[in-house]
Structures are given as C-alpha cells and as structure tokens.
Amino acid sequence: xxxxxxxxxxxxxxxxxxxRGINLHIEAGTWFCLLGxxxxxxxxxxxxxxxxxxxRQGSIRICGHAxxxxxxxxxxxxxxxxxxxxxxxxxxxxxxxxxxxxAKGLTQIDPAVLELAEALSVVGYLDxxxxxxxxxxxxxxxxxxxxxxxxxxxVLDEAFNGLDPRSAMLLKQHLSARLAxxxxxxxLATHSLDIVEHYGDVAALLLxxxxxxxxxxxxxxxxxxxxxxxxxxxxxxxxxxxxx
Amino acid sequence: MGGVAAGAVVGWWRGGARRAxxxxxxxxxxxxxxxxxxxxxxEPSTHALSGLPIARALAWHRPENTKVFxxxxxxxxxxGTSAQTAACVAIVGLLMSYTGALARAVxxxxxxxxxxxxxxxxxxxxxxxxxxxxxxxxQVVLSLIIALMLLxxxxxxxxxxxxxxxxxxxxxxxxxxxxxxxxxxxxxxxKVVGSVAATLGMEQLARxxxxxxxxxxxxxxxxxxxP
Numbered sequence: 001x002x003x004x005x006x007x008x009x010x011x012x013x014x015x016x017x018x019x020r021g022i023n024l025h026i027e028a029g030t031w032f033c034l035l036g037x038x039x040x041x042x043x044x045x046x047x048x049x050x051x052x053x054x055x056r057q058g059s060i061r062i063c064g065h066a067x068x069x070x071x072x073x074x075x076x077x078x079x080x081x082x083x084x085x086x087x088x089x090x091x092x093x094x095x096x097x098x099x100x101x102x103a104k105g106l107t108q109i110d111p112a113v114l115e116l117a118e119a120l121s122v123v124g125y126l127d128x129x130x131x132x133x134x135x136x137x138x139x140x141x142x143x144x145x146x147x148x149x150x151x152x153x154x155v156l157d158e159a160f161n162g163l164d165p166r167s168a169m170l171l172k173q174h175l176s177a178r179l180a181x182x183x184x185x186x187x188l189a190t191h192s193l194d195i196v197e198h199y200g201d202v203a204a205l206l207l208x209x210x211x212x213x214x215x216x217x218x219x220x221x222x223x224x225x226x227x228x229x230x231x232x233x234x235x236x237x238x239x240x241x242x243x244x
Numbered sequence: 245m246g247g248v249a250a251g252a253v254v255g256w257w258r259g260g261a262r263r264a265x266x267x268x269x270x271x272x273x274x275x276x277x278x279x280x281x282x283x284x285x286x287e288p289s290t291h292a293l294s295g296l297p298i299a300r301a302l303a304w305h306r307p308e309n310t311k312v313f314x315x316x317x318x319x320x321x322x323x324g325t326s327a328q329t330a331a332c333v334a335i336v337g338l339l340m341s342y343t344g345a346l347a348r349a350v351x352x353x354x355x356x357x358x359x360x361x362x363x364x365x366x367x368x369x370x371x372x373x374x375x376x377x378x379x380x381x382x383q384v385v386l387s388l389i390i391a392l393m394l395l396x397x398x399x400x401x402x403x404x405x406x407x408x409x410x411x412x413x414x415x416x417x418x419x420x421x422x423x424x425x426x427x428x429x430x431x432x433x434x435k436v437v438g439s440v441a442a443t444l445g446m447e448q449l450a451r452x453x454x455x456x457x458x459x460x461x462x463x464x465x466x467x468x469x470x471p
Contacts, residue, residue, distance in 0.1 A: 050363035052429055072365040080363035088300040088356055091292055094282035101288035103364035104373075109288060126283050129273035155363075163354055 001028050001064070003077075003153045004049075009058035014060040018044040020209040022058070026153070026202070029182040031175070033196045034189045035235060037207035042189035045206070046157045049187075050080045063152040068112050076104065079151030079184075081159045082139035089131030093141050096130065097148070104149040112149050117173050120144075120167050135162035143171060145184070150183060157189045172199055197224060197231050205238050213238035272303035290366075293357060293374040298382065300349035301342055315343050318347065329397065334441035336393050343386050347415045350379050351422050372423040380416065387412055409455060410447065414440055417458045419463035 002177065016186045018041045026032045037041050047053040049060060052146040065074035086229040087096060101109050119122050122140045125133060130141070139162045146154055155176070160168050176199065178184050188195065196203050204214040215223070215234070223230045274300045317337040321330055353375050359370065391404040417437050425432025439461060446454030 034410065040422075052362045054361065054429070067292060068352070072367075075365040078363055082360055082363070086360045088296060088353075088360060090276065090296055090303065092279045092282070095279070095292035098282075098288045099290050099292055100361070100364065101363050102290045105365065106288055127279065129271065131271040131273050131280060192370035 001029050002026060002061075004032075005059075005061040005188065008057050008062065009045075009048065011053055012056065013044075013053075017056075018209050019048070022206075022209070022211060024204065024211065026185045026187060028152070028185050029179050030062075030185045030201045031179055032146065032185065033197050033200040034187060034188075034202040034206055034215065035191070035196065035203060037239070040206045042206055043157055044152060044209075046080065046187075046189060047156055049078065049153075049155055051075065062087055067109050071107075072207040076149070077152040078155065079146040079149065079156065080155045081142040081146035083157065084135055084142055084162070086129045087133075087141060090129060092129055093126035093133075093137075096145060097126070097142060098155065100145045100179070101148050106149050106153045110148055112150075113144050116147065117144055118173075119170050120176075129232055130211050136164060136167065140167065140171075147178075152184050154178075154184055154186045156186065157214065159188065160190070160192060160195065175199075193231055196220070205235065272300070272306075275303045275306045290370060290374040293353070294378040295375075296353045296357070297346060297349040297375065297379045300352060301345040304345045304349070305342065307336075308336070310341075313337070329420060331394055336390055336397075338385050338392050339393075343415075344385055344412075346382055346420070350375060350419050350433055354423045354426045358429070359431070362429070366426050368468070370422070371427055375423065376416075376419055380421075382411060382427075383415055404450075413455045413458045413462075414443060417443065417465075418461045420462045424465045446463070 003144075004024065006022050006024040009019050010017065012018040022045065033169040034042055034045070044053060045156065048055055049062070049067070051071065055068065058182075062074040063077035065077065067074045091099070097109050097113075114123075117126070117140075120138060120140045122144070125137050125142075130138065133141070139159065143156065143159050144230050146156065146159075150227055160171070163171065172195070178202075179186065188200075190196070200220060203220060205212045220231075223234055270291050274364050294385040314334060314337065317334060318330065321333060325333075328468060354372075357371065357375060387408040391408040394404045395401065417439055421439060425428075425435065439458070443458040448454075
C-alpha cells in the first residue's frame, strides 16, 4: 500500500512556480529521502503536504485519502515535524504536546512518544517555556509532535539539524523500528548523505521543481556496496556537477 | 537648558543599541510567571492556547516598554492636575495599552498557531475559540473598567459606553476575520481594513448600524467549516 501518492503536482508562491510536475509514491515501511540543493522546492513540497500551500495542479493522496477532497481524513494520517522556530515560545513543551494531541483528536499522549521523549532526555525540559530551549531541544519537540497519533506518513524537513549525535542515533533507531513494523513510511527532506547511505530505502533528487533522478532500493544498495563516496558521486552526476 | 536637552537626546540615541541588546537578553517567558506543572492525569486539550495571547500581552508590558508608555502618558497631564486624577489617568492608560496589546496578541497568536497546527486535522472552532476565549473576557471586563474610570474624569456615561461597545465590536470582528484568514492560509489584512472602514463609515451615517452589521459579520466568520 502507498502511504503517499503525488501525481503531476504544481505549486508555487504568487506568480513564481516552484514545483513543476512532481510524481512520487512512497510505499508503507519505506524511508524516502528527498535530496536537492537549497531553494529547489523541498520545503515547498512539505508545505503542500501539510496543507499550508495550495496545490495549483495535480493531486496528493495520503494513506489513500485525497488531500484536496478528504482533508481531515488525510491529515489525521499525517505527521509533519514543523520547523523549530514555529513552536510557540510562550507555551511549555507539555502544552505543545497536549495541544497537538488534542488537535489530532487523541485522548492521551502516546506512550511510545513519551518513551522516546525520555530516551532523548527531553522530559526534564517539558515543563519549561519553549523560548528557553536550545535548537536541539526544540527540534526534538517538533519530532515528538510529528509522531503523535501513530501517523501513516511521517514528514521530516531537515529534522536532524541541531541534534546531538546520541539523540540523532536514538531517533533514527526509533524511526527504523516504526518502519520495520510497517506502521508508516517516512519522507525526509535532507542534505545529509549519511542518512541516505545508512537508513534510506529510496531516494530522489529534486532540481528546479522536478524529480531529476530517483534511486530505487536496489540502486541505493549497489551504491552502498561500491563504498567510498559512490553516493556523493552519483548525486553530483545527477546534479550536473563535475567532481575533481 | 538647550545643552541639557541636546545632551539628553544624544545620550538616549547612543544608548539605543545597548537598550535593544538588554531587551533581547531576556526571553518573553521571563515576564509571565512560571507555567503550571504538567501531570500525567492531564488530558490533551487546546486549553493552553487561550493563555497564549494573554502571555504575549503581559510579555509586551515588560518594564522597558511600560516605563516609556507611562512617561509619555504622564507628561501629557497639564500642570496643577491632582494626584488622584494623575493616578486615574495612569491606570486608564495602562489598561488601554493592555487591551491594545491584547488585541494585537490575538492576531499574532492566530498566525503562529495556524502555521504550527496546519498539518493537523483541527476544525475551525476548535482552533479559533481557545485562542479568543480568555482574550474576549479580558477585553469585555477591562473595557467596562476603563469606561467606569473615565466617568470621574468628566466623561459622559452614554459616550464612554458607546466607545467601549464600538471598540469591542471592532476588536472581535478583526479577530474573527483574521482567525478565519489564518486558518485558510489566506491574507486577511485587506478584509480587516475594509471591514473596519465600513463599520466606522456606517456609524458616521447612522449610529448603531455599523456595530450591528459588524456583529453579524463577526458571527458569520465564526461559522463552522473545514480548513
């Protein structure tokens, strides 16, 4: 089953087109890495998925529900980690979790999310106001919010930025465990080739609002097997950048 | 005297950057008191959203801002004003600045919360009502207190009650238009400006008509809808 199906998606800001005909599908249990230089539309795609940006043409289906016509059903299967600066500074971490859980229609905060909060050593901060948090702590809270309600599609935009190595590893392990249980799939917009190399099942390169190159699980496996900087080279070739 | 004035202006101007740095050194949460501790019995709710505009308004009234505001208010008093009147004016000034800051804080909270909660299946009333709930109560109570405090200063009962009602109508209408716009990811500024101008224009033509239409428009903006 596909947790995300995007067909011929066009979107942009004002008269400026950003996404120009994106086609994408992500199967359940897949870690999908979306790569690309700054400004090619990775965050714009995330904004379209979260409903913040209106789609001009094309369709998005989340866990079988069309975002344009079954908005509430689609969003109830979606978990998006917002940008750390979007967290309201005058709420505490607990209040953020409570509000988000309530907005998702939950009657309690998932025990799995609380366990992850404990593992990430963030529980001690949750009674404090968000504006006193470091970037890493904010980032952790954003990811915890995205995981509330056991979403079928988890969307992370540079969600490992600012995390210490231990927390990043714990989070990757937690996400891998969710994938192994086929409970969800992950769309990660990132610049980190390390994550693609070690955790990604499928990857795609976004250039000028289009998918310029996609790597299947088999192709990614072959690049991993070649070792060295094979992935970096493949990305450079796809981007049209000559490497020394 | 001229030298003192010039020196004061130069000193104030040169100290601007230092004051800005000092103001930025502290987070807003420093000015709003400690948050209630969470217990695991707490059920998820959007209740905490209602405290956000209040917290913003209180944080804005940090000493750095309040002292300037009070100073300006006090120097507008004519010489020979009694201490009682001066105190009354200062309190009214502070309350008016709080209601103004609160009016703005609801708009900021709406924009912030809409971006933050955009990816959730929250419905419009579940989003809008918690943000407005406590702010509405504060506006109503404080507008009445301000109206009552203006009476000893020589204002007419009918005039102050009318002004309080007009203020509340404009504020609630602006909030609902803005909340609706934020929820739908639409720009609402032109709609707000147009609605306020239309309300004031109608009030000029026939007193009460603008307020009545604005109240209906407010209720219309609160109708249930999916995002």
